[in-house]
Amino acid sequence: MLDNVFLTPQKQRELKVFRATNISGDLNLAALAEQDGMSYVEFYRTFRSLPNELTADAPPDQRYSLSASAYRQQLIKQSVPYRIIYATYKENITELDQVLIELSISQSTLQRRLKNLKNFLAQRDIRLDLSRVRLHGDERQIRLFYWYLFSDVAEDVGNLVPQICQWLPTVSKYFNLPTNAQTPRQAIQLNYIQVTLGRILSGFMVEKLGYIQVLEVTETTALKKFAQEMEVPEVGLARELTWLNEVLRHSPYFWSPAEITDLPSIEGLSERLIAVLQLTSSTHYFAGLVNYLNSCINYVTTSDLPVVIWSLMTPPASKQTSQIKQAIRLSLPLLPERQVQLLTTNLALILAPFIEVQELTICLWLAVDPSIHNRIINSLKAFSPFALKIIDGLTYPADLIITSQALPNDVMTEVPNYQWENGKTITKNLRDLLELFYGIVEVKGG
Structure with a gap:
């Protein structure tokens, strides 16, 4: 979903083609384009537009030096919407003109590029204020947004607000967490603490808490000293640590609570x-x-x-x-x-x-061009209300057999089957096949 928010349609196509072609050896671009539902011309042009440096130092079994996940993260980080969000988190950027100069774009172009992002944020009651390059809304929600985004693209939050590294050991001790994560769960907890510290150090603090609060951090001598060193109000820091305890210990974002209210x-x-x-x-x-x-x-x-x-x-x-x-x-x-x-x-x-999903088993016993094979599969998937289990060969039980040759005598005649006719066009074959397939779907209750 973040791809739709941060990447332009062109960059989404690049990522799609990257994933499809990240293999070594000869490429059948026509078959890959058919499989991904793209025209050959569009697929070819996108493939040729991929940066040449991606092929440098590629592993023997891959075409590119980056994994699909790493390339996706790179594209998102380079996108205009992400660079705006990056700017909203940093301490020293408060003027839009400064951002426009760094991005080398006009304000009108910026507004167009941010349309999907603004809609995404609005659904979570978060507003992007471009005049001050800041996010406004429920601070708890804003932090969850930063935490998810920065975790998804492997952003080092400490680079955005360097003082985070100074205070992370002190805050993590409140929750018996090591400064360096030993488990995946500790890693996502520490990431959220880092996002919290960055927002506090930039002057943004939570105004309201939840209602579980099994442990409420109270004002103590140690807390007072901690607040003075961070240069934040003592009562505000107590509220922040209480909220951190609540979200880290009770939110299913981080784990399923061991104890719940007995309702x-x-x-x-x-x-x-x-x-x-x-x-x-x-x-x-x-x-x-x-x-x-x-x-x-x-x-x-x-x-x-x-x-x-x-x-x-x-x-x-x-x-x-x-x-x-x-x-x-x-x-x-x-x-x-x-x-x-x-x-x-x-x-x-x-x-x-x-949720139980009904599944149809489709057996393909075909001696046809691979591009036709892929087109049959894509057509069935596009029009099926059910999940499809595609099997190459004859397997029982099956809901439909698609073959390009006469079935053996021992095949059960009650199994619906379609024989691909070489004398008919591909379009005509597909229409006849889908007509049979609709009948099977109707019987199954689709």
């Missing part, structure tokens, strides 16, 4: 959701899913913050989303509408991987 209605909601959506426990421990749902629901209802602010997962269908909202209203009838909507959005994303 029967919350437990009832998780059980209702699992029953209504007919969630499967085959890929997840059932008790673990219940516990995670309980903690997520508790966090949203008490802290009024999203559990998932953005996700690369595909949300469930609208029908499932409406079922989630109905389950919330039945279990928590007095919850304000805003929190109902908040819970619905977040739980839909959380539950998406666990």
Whole structure:
């Protein structure tokens, strides 16, 4: 999702072509273009536009020196929207003219490039103030945005505000964390602490807390000395450390809380959701899913913050989303509408991987040009409401067999099959194939 926010359509195409061609040996650009749903001319031109230096020092099994993930991070960091966000976080940039000079673009061009970013931020009640090059809104949400973005592109926050490194050991001790992460969980916690310190040192502090607050940091002699050294108000620093404790110890962003508020209605909601959506426990421990749902629901209802602010997962269908909202209203009838909507959005994303998805098995027994093979697969995927399991060869049970030759006598005749006819055009073959495929989908309830 961040790709759509920070990368222009051209850069998104470059990343797509980069991923498709990052292999050694000869390239069949026509087949790759077909597979990615691009015209050959567009694919070829994009491929030729990739920087030549990417091929320098490439590993033997790859065409480029960078991985797709590293190239994506590089493109985002070079983008105008990212460089604006980078500027909003730094201490010493407060004038738009300074940013425009660094970017070498006009203000009108800048406004066009920031359209998607502004829409993205507005959905989270965050406003980009270009006149002062700053973000405004709920400070807790702003920090979550910085934390997610900088973590996603592997940005060293210490480079943006150098004083962070001075205070990180002191703050991390409050939460029994080492200065150098030993585990992935500690790494994301320390990243969030670094983002927090950068905002404090730039003069931005949280104004309100959540409502869990198992541990509230109180004013002590040590805290007073700490506040004086950082040159921030003592009461403000106490509030900051209390919020850090809450978000690090209780937010499902960082881990699922071991203890939750004992509210029967919350437990009832998780059980209702699992029953209504007919969630499967085959890929997840059932008790673990219940516990995670309980903690997520508790966090949203008490802290009024999203559990998932953005996700690369595909949300469930609208029908499932409406079922989630109905389950919330039945279990928590007095919850304000805003929190109902908040819970619905977040739980839909959380539950998406666990919702049972019907799958159709398609067997391909084809002796055709590879580009036709890929086109058949892309056509079926484009028009299928179900997940497709594509198998090369004859395997049972199957929902559809696509072949370019007569089937063996021992193949069960009741299995729907389509024989690709070389005497017909590709378009005609695909139309006839999809007509048969629609019939199978209708029988399956699609």
